[in-house]
Amino acid sequence: MRIREQSQLYPPITKPTASPWQHRHILDLDDFSRQEMEFLFHTADAMKEILGREIKRVPTLRGKTVVTMFYEPSTRTRLSFEMAAKSLGADVTSITAATSSAVKGESLVDTVRTIQALGSDVLVMRHPCSGAPYLVAQQVASSVVNAGDGWHAHPTQALLDLYTIRSHHGGVEGAKAVIIGDILHSRVARSNIWGLTIMGAQVVLCGPPTLLPRFWGQAYPQAIIEPDIEAALADADIIMVLRLQRERQQGGLLPSIEEYVRLYQLDERRLALAKPDALVMHPGPVNEGIEIAPEVAHGAQSVIEEQVANGVAVRMALLYLLAGGAH
Amino acid sequence: MPEKTILTEEDIRRSLSRIAHEIIEHNRGGQGVVLVGIHTRGVPLAQRLANLIAEFEGSQVPVGSLDISFYRDDLSWRDPPPVVRRTDMPTDIAGKRVILVDDVLYTGRSIRAALDALIDHGRPESIQLAVLVDRGHRELPIRADYVGKNLPSARREEVQVRLKETDGRDEVAIITNREGGGQ
Structure with a gap:
């Protein structure tokens, strides 16, 4: 166990006036700063306002493609990401292990390279192997979001x-x-x-x-x-x-x-x-x-139940911050 | 960089006062009007106009704020991404006369985004536009209904509106950048 000067490592934050956002991928939270999380939550507040409207949709990610690739069963996480992407106007494509060439023995890296070649801006993936999203992030130009890898991170x-x-x-x-x-x-x-x-x-x-x-x-x-x-x-x-x-x-x-x-x-x-x-x-x-x-x-x-509803707003904020960044 | 003051605190006060009178004149005393400021500096300007209308007519005009980040046509920032601000509609804008308020009218792209953002909140009877400075160089067919000051400028110049609420003092300055660019 590490003994750390918490106050020094994690200075208190106030309302963000400038963005500290540095992330291209979301693989785990170990590389997040307090300021980045607070900035993300601040952005999620704006997303919550959109979700409270009669028409819960903005055109922000029009023309961007979000691919969800789930090699493990999931209802709420996949649905939450897909709703988030659609609320921002992105195109959404879903792949599951059962419907992909994984059943023919295609490797994970080959699958994601194919997805990349077809064009994706954000790749949301869940995989039973801990670390799989890290491997994928090294192979693709899109942003990778870890939607759960083995026992490792969510x-x-x-x-x-x-x-x-x-x-x-x-x-x-x-x-x-x-x-x-x-x-x-x-x-x-x-x-x-x-x-x-x-x-x-x-x-x-x-x-x-x-x-x-x-x-x-x-x-x-x-x-x-x-x-x-x-x-x-x-x-x-x-x-x-x-x-x-x-x-x-x-x-x-x-x-x-x-x-x-x-x-x-x-x-x-x-x-x-x-x-x-x-x-x-x-x-x-x-x-x-x-x-x-x-x-x-x-x-x-x-x-x-609130956790489920907030999940859409937080994921909208993440997709917005990742897909908008110039790569 | 050389900077020249175009409007002083007193000039800004007079311009806003005139715009408030024009709004009252064109909208039957301000009935059914909603002022919506575009972040950042349109918000305090909208609030000031509402205060002036209240002073001149005794009527309270609702004030809203609008963030246009999600409606821009140039999503793709170098780092870092923008801080998204709060969109707040004080009332249902359907059937109302909405007056968008911004500090500087330039290419028109922000206003285009603001129109889309606004219409997602409802269908107003009409939308009008009030700006403190119109500096020209439009890239879209957009014009303002109320203008504080027409300010012919070169693209390489930057027009900077400073307000007490956001910058500590009231002033409009023109800044000449040596190498191209602009606001």
Whole structure:
């Protein structure tokens, strides 16, 4: 774990007057500055205004092509990107592993070179292999957006989570953010550890010891590991619940789902340990009754549906900033 | 770079005062009028015109602000990208007489973008245009209905409007760049 001078690394920000934006690709949040994130959120505010109109469409990316390439199943992320691109007037083409030449054995690099040759400005990709978007980014002239790679990163999910927190609490500076569940296999958790830490929150990771990271060492910013959920939730400002995948039990990492529910489910009794205005978040899809009780998932503190709506605005802002840049 | 002041604080006050009177005259005392300022300096100008109309006629005219970033015809910036500002329509503009307010009218491209941006918010009865300075060099068939000052300029010159709200003082200056370009 690294000990850092946080105040020096991440100076406080105010309303942006000039743009600090430097990104050509969005691969993870580890290379984001606080100013860049705040600039992105400021741009997303303008996108939210568009989404609140009767006709939710502007011609900004007319003539630009956004390709979504998903080698793993996804409903909300792909739909969210496609809605974002269409709201900005871009042309959208979708490729899934099942419909691409991947089934004929074409390599990932060959596929993206073909997409490039046909013309794409932004390539949004999800892939089961950690690091795949980094390989692709080296091969293509378009901007690459990582929509989830293996266990590694899901930066746009973390950005929309931070944006949602910002709209309720103004920011995360000094906040206690608890992530509960299968941290070990979660790209959402990894990107959120970066995002929350860069924006000034203290991250607490909670889950069964078999699903918590042990050997991250220098790879991630400092986070507190607290396997006891009551202790983790005490005075929390933000609670992120992760989806529990049933394969984890088949893989021998959990004795039973029932035990997980008993020890780690976020229910009303446990939620009461957090601050009264703590936000309950979940990246979806939700296993109601497993990692989260239905009354909490739909309760007054839940912002799960807002996360989905904000995802479109944040992704619009990203597409705008990437597709508009001169390459 | 040599800079010459074209309008002083007092000149700007007089110009805005005249424009406010013209708006009242052409729009039945300001009934059904909405002033919409284009970011950045059109916004304080629109607010000042609304204050003047209130002073002369006693009627409150709604003021909105418009960001045209998403409607430009030249999306593609070298770094860095622009800061997008808040678009705020105080009222439904459908059926209203909207007066767009900007600081400088030059090629007309910003106004073209503003017309598109505005119409996405509704269908006004009419759209008029008020500018503090018209410096010529139009590239599109666009003209202003209310002009503070017609200022013939060369393309290599830059017309800089400064306002108290955004720049700390009121002044219009013309700056001569040595090597081409302009605003």
